[in-house]
Amino acid sequence: MSTPIKPRTPSGVMELLPRDQIAFQRMLDTIRRTFEQFGFLPVETPVMELSDVLLTKSGGDTERQVYFVQSTGALDSAAKEGRPELALRFDLTVPLARYVAEHEHDLAFPFRRYQMQRVYRGERAQSGRYREFYQCDIDVIGKDSLSPRFDAEIPAVIAAVFDHLAIGDFTIHFNHRKLLRGYFEGLGIGDGERQTAVLRELDKLDKRGPDAVRATLAGEGYGLARDVVDALMAFSQVRSTGHADALAKLDAFPQGTALFEEGRAELRAVLAQLQALGVPENRYALNLSIARGLDYYTGIVYETFLDAHAQIGSICSGGRYDNLASHYTKSKLPGVGISIGLTRLFYQLQKAGLVSTAASSVDVLVALMDDAMLPDALALSQRLRAAGLNVETQLEPRKLAKQLQYADRAGIRFVAIRGEDEASRGVVAVKDMRSGDQFELEEADLPAKLQETTR
Amino acid sequence: MSTPIKPRTPSGVMELLPRDQIAFQRMLDTIRRTFEQFGFLPVETPVMELSDVLLTKSGGDTERQVYFVQSTGALDSAAKEGRPELALRFDLTVPLARYVAEHEHDLAFPFRRYQMQRVYRGERAQSGRYREFYQCDIDVIGKDSLSPRFDAEIPAVIAAVFDHLAIGDFTIHFNHRKLLRGYFEGLGIGDGERQTAVLRELDKLDKRGPDAVRATLAGEGYGLARDVVDALMAFSQVRSTGHADALAKLDAFPQGTALFEEGRAELRAVLAQLQALGVPENRYALNLSIARGLDYYTGIVYETFLDAHAQIGSICSGGRYDNLASHYTKSKLPGVGISIGLTRLFYQLQKAGLVSTAASSVDVLVALMDDAMLPDALALSQRLRAAGLNVETQLEPRKLAKQLQYADRAGIRFVAIRGEDEASRGVVAVKDMRSGDQFELEEADLPAKLQETTR
Structure with missing residues (x-):
């Protein structure tokens, strides 16, 4: 008999011993049960997609992280040249877009789906970064239009999920793209790219501190007037504590542009619905610093933090988008959704001592x-x-x-x-x-x- | 806006609409619940394994069907030459061997694990053949030795799974390698390779018919005496109907070689245990034609058939093996297990009208x-x-x-x-x-x- 090969897994994957796997499985089950309680339907898609379907935008960061798949035959053949036919999904959003466009005529809209599967990214392996990880996503997709009322149902689902997971107190922070862009407009920053650039600076507040950000915005590159900078800083520091305070903070802004008022009205409606849904008021907060990259989201945006473990970062994020599947269909498919990166969350919870090895599944x-x-x-x-x-x-x-x-x-x-x-x-x-x-x-x-x- | 790309999936994968996905998910849940009722513990392994770990035996059918995985960086670089570092698992047995060998000192033996994940094979796509499919496996792994009593627990699990799935009557057929090889020995066919060859001919009984097989075995290649061929044919046609008949059919053989008697004693014990476990006697049958490839299995072997749909073939198969992980460890790890290929089964059940579109998960x-x-x-x-x-x-x-x-x-x-x-x-x-x-x-x-x- 030959010398044994050392049994080991690739770096950047999570493999658990049975009792930890039981704990992980219980989290998956809890999330799934909660998604189903809110009427979301299960979807599973193949891990392999056709490369030309998956990678509609050539180049960019995404493609650099994509794993391509080839059978031995293809490796040996001429197919070695050029991009392989198959690739592993890197998130659940592109497969959802493909799925909804492909099955458009067989689905009832608004279409509420949940999907809990693994995704793949060719990341440089480092602690807490995974090349294979679970995402637990929900999205509601409308055809042509989607009521803003769904924007309020999503945080109710998030609140129920983390209540059921019982990993400690948490707060769902939200902001609204229309409020944000409308406010920028009101300050004379009307151009979309300029808005993005300013947002990017404001996003660095935590890292660089207010003085440095203030200096940059007032400096040559941006050349914003002092009162404009002051207004931006004040805006992005708005955080509500409690339901009435959230409403009061919204009301405190003077009349704004049409876009601003649209955002304000939608946020007021969301707050009213959260109250009707009985979501405890300490579970949500208006946080006007939340941005989440300007390209994709167009309405409300969410991030969720554990109150006692802010260092973990957002444990559940998402928002509203205008058009899910423009690469695959001419139908307009607006949606709203969120994602939980469960593998990373489980790792962080273990590190923080917030999940313990479970009792056996054997009674x-x-x-x-x-x-x-x-x-x-x-x-x-x-x-x-x-x-x-x-x-x-x-x-x-x-x-x-x-x-x-x-x-x-x-x-x-x-x-x-x-x-x-x-x-x-x-x-x-x-x-x-x-x-x-x-x-x-x-x-x-x-x-x-x-x-x-x-x- | 550019012309939309046609949304589609690769051939050879199963993607379901939500109501079919609900039906599929219910089957997965039922199987999992039943595995857990019998004390099996969950394991999940990464879909990607290191190629040198996964493919311990170079060449052969297996490697020809393997999917290799490469990130864009690797595709562009010198790594293009030679075998890629990562490959997708093609079954759950090799990952189990790797897992048990890797975590040997953290596991309690006998180790009962279940694993329900997708596996990947670069098959030529054809109806009912999948390149991505679910396997639902259980195995019990012993260290150095494993009581034959586990051989009887496995069919009790199979019986409970298919009872709970409620897809119609079924029968678990079993045979025993020691009985088989012992019987061959008794007929003077002592050489392992010769036994394999003869078995391969007997396996063609259904396809070629008894006369053709008889002629081959008595012909030049094998040159078996007429009474030996008669005995082989009679042996492989033994099927029991009911518990007492299974015992009677075992008892009817005259005293055999030591190996034959070992197999007979183990089968008697299995039958006694199945009775103690309350498995209904119409759920199992002795079937001495079951072989399942000679290389891997060394004791009892199982195949399961739907009584009214034999054309579907075995829906759950497995058996006892001597050493799970010889490629990864010098420890001897005997085991017994079975596998359900759920994607193919679901496809077959749908085709036969045996699963209907489920009621919504929404109440x-x-x-x-x-x-x-x-x-x-x-x-x-x-x-x-x-x-x-x-x-x-x-x-x-x-x-x-x-x-x-x-x-x-x-x-x-x-x-x-x-x-x-x-x-x-x-x-x-x-x-x-x-x-x-x-x-x-x-x-x-x-x-x-x-x-x-x-x-």
Whole structure:
């Protein structure tokens, strides 16, 4: 036999041991259940797309990070020249655009979809950067138009997701592109590219500090008047605390351009709807510094932060866009959506000690001390499974101490122990590994009792 | 704006519309729940493995079907020469071997894992052949040794999975490599390669018919005596009907070689355990024609067929192997496992009319006829969600008839209708789209009533 090859994974991927995988899977399940509670429908797309479909815009940062796929035959052949036919998706938005355009006539609009799959980026590997990672996305896509009322439903979904995930207090920050651009217009910054450039400077406030940003905006490159710079700085520092404060902060602005007023009216409506939806007012805040790159988003934009862990950055972001799939169809498909990068979030939560290794998915270990009891152990296991419990059967007899030790290490809560004595009396001895208690139950009572405790 | 690019997927992938995706997702969930009920733990591995780790055996059919992965940088560079660093997994067995060898010291043995992910093969695209497809695998891996008792647990899992999937009656056929090879030995066919060759001929029984196979085995290439050929034909035609018959058919063979007797004893034990596990006896059968390629399996082998749809072929196959990960570790890791190729199965079931488009994952559409009722509709939706229902809210008022039509087409069972009149009386009008009934309920009773009906 030859020397073994060292078993290892490529850098930049996350592979978990079973108990961490259970914790991760529970997060995925919670997110999915919440998306479904809000009426979103599942979509899965192939990991491989046709390169010419995926990469409608040639060149650019995106293409530099794309993974291309080739079978051995193609590698050997002339196809080696030129771009390979297949590539791995780098996000779930382009596949959504392709999906909606391709199946346009089979979908009902507004189309609410969720998609939770892995995406691929040829990133330089570094801590917390992944080349393969889960994205959990929801989007609502309209045909020709989409009511701004969907803009308020999205933060209600975000709030429910992170409430259910129970990873600590969080705040959904939002801003509105129309408010932002309308405000810029009002200050005489009407040109779109100029707006983008100014925004980019304002985005550096946290890093560079207000004085440096102020100097740049008033300096030669921009040449903005002092009062304009002051207004920009004040605008981008607006943060609300609570529902009434958000409304008050919106109301405090004087009459603005038509675009500004459109944004203001939409934000007021969003706030009213969030209240009707019962989203607690400490879960959302107006934050006029949120920008999220000017190209794509055209209406409301969202970012979500853990209150006690701002350093993690936004854990769920998105917004409203005018046209999802202009590369694939002449239909106008406006939408609003958000994305959770779950692999990175899980990594950050582990680092911050906010997810612990989960209890096993196994509820009960049915012990075996004696070969003669095997049929009894098998039958007992099946009855517990029929009652909805996850059961592992000890198939070879071992010392009870070893079996208890195994259950303890594996995170299995209960061990069901039945020797001939217990069987003859129709009872089962149960050891609760969490409390250390041991008790006896009538067999008929066992499933209900354990189920009640494990759920 | 440039001409749109035609949105399309590569050939050989399955992409579903939402309602079919819901049906597919329910199958995945059912399989997962059943695997977990039997104490299997989740594992996910990256879709990309290092080529030198994945392809330990150079050349061969496997490598010809492998998809290699390269980022743009690598495509442009010298790395173009030679085999790319990364490749997509083509099954879940090689990644399992790599995983177990890599994490050997962090896993508890016997290690029961399930894995349900997509795998990739550069197949020539044809109907029912997929280049991307789901595999749903379970395996139990022992360290140094693994009790044959696990061989009986596996068919109990298979039986539970297909019972829960409710796609019709099925039978798990099994055979045993030791019985097979022991029987060949007893007939004087002791050489492993000769056994393989003979088996390959016997495998053609269905296609070529008994006369042709008989002629080949008695002919020049094999030169087997007539009574040996008769014995082989009789052996491979053994099929049991029911538990007692399986035991009787095993007992009917005269004393065989040590290997044969080992196989016979293990099969008897498996049968006894299946009975103790309460697996209905029409769910399993001894079938001595099952072979499954001689190289890999060393003990029991399984294939599963839908009784009324034999043409679909085996829907769940596997068996016992001696050493999972010899390429990666010097530890001996025997195991037993099975695999369900779910994408192909779903395609076949759809073709045979055995899966229907599922009802929507949305339980209730909360209707809206009047803008003034929006806050009420939002609040009602949230209360229904809090009670565990999946709820879509109609956010823009439309004629009721249109809303009912939408629910009907989307497969949403209930529409909750509340105008000012109903609200003032504290009731909700509910239309059951399945029965056509409409009824009024106190709002407080609504969640429980709908939940009871939808679950």
